[in-house]
Amino acid sequence: MTKPELTPIVERRDVPWRSWAGGLSSALSAVILGLVLRRFATAVPVALGVSVLTFWILNLLPGNAAWSLLGTDATAADAAQLEAKLGLDLPATERYLQWLRGLLSGDLGKSLASGRPVTNLIAERLAVTAELAGLAVLLATVCAVGMALLAARTPLADRVGAIVSMVGISLPNYVLAIVLVLGLAVHARILPSIGFVPIQESPWGNIKSLILPVSALAFPLFSICSRFLRGDLAEQMEREGYILTAKAKGVGPWSVLVRHALRNSLAGLVTIVGLNLGPLIGGAVVIEQIFALPGIGRLLLQAINIRDVVVVQGIVLVIALITVSATLCVDLLYLALDPRIGRGRR
Amino acid sequence: MAAADASSVAVAAGPRFHSVLSLARSSLDIVIPSATLMSIVFACFCLPALTSLPSPVAGRVLESNLPLFSPGHFLGTDLNGNDSLSRLVHGGRVSIQIAFAVNLIGLVLGGTVGALSGYLGRFVDALIMRVLDVFIAFPSLVLVLAVAQGGGGGIANTIWSLSLFSVPAFARVARAATLRIREQPFVDAAVLSGAGAGRIVFRHLVPNIAPQLIIFGLLGIGIVIVIEGGLSFLGFGVQAPQPSWGNMIAQGQQLFLSNPSLVLLPSGMLFLVVLSCNLLGDALRTRWNIA
Numbered sequence: 252m253t254k255p256e257l258t259p260i261v262e263r264r265d266v267p268w269r270s271w272a273g274g275l276s277s278a279l280s281a282v283i284l285g286l287v288l289r290r291f292a293t294a295v296p297v298a299l300g301v302s303v304l305t306f307w308i309l310n311l312l313p314g315n316a317a318w319s320l321l322g323t324d325a326t327a328a329d330a331a332q333l334e335a336k337l338g339l340d341l342p343a344t345e346r347y348l349q350w351l352r353g354l355l356s357g358d359l360g361k362s363l364a365s366g367r368p369v370t371n372l373i374a375e376r377l378a379v380t381a382e383l384a385g386l387a388v389l390l391a392t393v394c395a396v397g398m399a400l401l402a403a404r405t406p407l408a409d410r411v412g413a414i415v416s417m418v419g420i421s422l423p424n425y426v427l428a429i430v431l432v433l434g435l436a437v438h439a440r441i442l443p444s445i446g447f448v449p450i451q452e453s454p455w456g457n458i459k460s461l462i463l464p465v466s467a468l469a470f471p472l473f474s475i476c477s478r479f480l481r482g483d484l485a486e487q488m489e490r491e492g493y494i495l496t497a498k499a500k501g502v503g504p505w506s507v508l509v510r511h512a513l514r515n516s517l518a519g520l521v522t523i524v525g526l527n528l529g530p531l532i533g534g535a536v537v538i539e540q541i542f543a544l545p546g547i548g549r550l551l552l553q554a555i556n557i558r559d560v561v562v563v564q565g566i567v568l569v570i571a572l573i574t575v576s577a578t579l580c581v582d583l584l585y586l587a588l589d590p591r592i593g594r595g596r597r
Numbered sequence: 598m599a600a601a602d603a604s605s606v607a608v609a610a611g612p613r614f615h616s617v618l619s620l621a622r623s624s625l626d627i628v629i630p631s632a633t634l635m636s637i638v639f640a641c642f643c644l645p646a647l648t649s650l651p652s653p654v655a656g657r658v659l660e661s662n663l664p665l666f667s668p669g670h671f672l673g674t675d676l677n678g679n680d681s682l683s684r685l686v687h688g689g690r691v692s693i694q695i696a697f698a699v700n701l702i703g704l705v706l707g708g709t710v711g712a713l714s715g716y717l718g719r720f721v722d723a724l725i726m727r728v729l730d731v732f733i734a735f736p737s738l739v740l741v742l743a744v745a746q747g748g749g750g751g752i753a754n755t756i757w758s759l760s761l762f763s764v765p766a767f768a769r770v771a772r773a774a775t776l777r778i779r780e781q782p783f784v785d786a787a788v789l790s791g792a793g794a795g796r797i798v799f800r801h802l803v804p805n806i807a808p809q810l811i812i813f814g815l816l817g818i819g820i821v822i823v824i825e826g827g828l829s830f831l832g833f834g835v836q837a838p839q840p841s842w843g844n845m846i847a848q849g850q851q852l853f854l855s856n857p858s859l860v861l862l863p864s865g866m867l868f869l870v871v872l873s874c875n876l877l878g879d880a881l882r883t884r885w886n887i888a
Contacts, residue, residue, distance in 0.1 A: 534738070
């Protein structure tokens, strides 16, 4: 980009590195504000719909938390007493409206099983899930970028990468997790098989206890990302005029790849990651169960099993909000990576 | 289907004097995965009728945990003495039935909604897309778990709960494909000749978006088999003693060190089916030239 007369072709998203650093101008911040408002305007009906659906389904079934708590040999009188104590004898609509009123004042209610506030229960466990999912996304994207760059330069890496990502897309994460646990932890005894060490206790132990779960969660995402990135890079290197221009003015092969092609592909990569966040959180539920990690996924499974409606609803709401916020982050990142979007609206 | 047939005919007629062999060789990427899929489906649905496989649930504890290739139990037995081959085949039947049903529901309901939404546009489109966004953004497993548990497990409940997510997914694909087709001249011609919205959608749009939906359905079968396995693995889908690949993996974990085949066989089958679906989907996409 040092000789502007040599780069007349500005196609696709080929822009110099510096152009977006100072891009958060007033016009752009208006776009961002609009985006945030629009996302949250859609988030409210989404969250409401999801909570109504969950509540309705959990109330449709025979039995309730009182029966699950008392066990199989409870009498009807015992159950009725506990139902009255837990407030389960009220009509379903009334209970839902009660929950909704609490929600407006930031109170997610109390667990039917333990009596503890749901906000505390979730807050205790959210950090574990966040660490697991965050590390998985980081690992997957970093490895995918490395893999795709290697594949674009060497045919052998391309072949291997294609096979690895096809395997990764087809391998369910619970199968991968079991094979990893049984192979590396139980058989070879290299890593701890299950359990979680908080980072305050021992940072190294924390990392060791998360290596297997994070790998199992990250592998499918890595496969999807590297597959996309490989295809996108190859297409640009073959078709785009600015790649030819860059090559013609003597930019080195790695530099063309990283500074011109990769930079354009990153916006697409961010979108792909965003689309796969829902499945990632679903995968975290399974992974937490296999590795006995105390995250919200395990809490959710326990709550569903004992029909603890209040806890289930709280978790579903929190997950829905996390997904919406994550989608928002993706949109904002996209804006930073592709300045044309913000400029077009000026 | 019309477009699908037309393009496959065009491809087949390309080399004028071809033998069956050369055609097969040139399309190995389609032949191999479809042959794998067909033989697995054949094994799961016909093997119990053709051979005298023992029942998948009638094992005796005396015969529990037999190794591979034991007399009378070709793939050994599990913790309860049930024949592993029989369980593998019956479990596969359940998985394939569920995956097929879920994708069929998605294809018919979601395809129709998506095509109508894309064709009608404006207010209807905006409304439908907002509803679909909710489902797409939501972590599907969470709601599926609640629904499946709510119904108490079982095949029918698993199918309905998974359909909550196949319908919106198909609708999105159908809508995107419809938007691309809608601008073509033959749609204008149909409008000018006085055809109604229903006729245009079902006679002109649906045949053109069918190849894309079929490919999506193939990938969807893989996805549904994985999710169903996960549900059964967690104990929320198909309930033991009825076999499914997911709950077989979960059960086999207990005996992994003494008999790893109890985990590896259902895992391998699951992997093989999903891999074949993905490979076939990819190959058809290339063949039909769909982005």
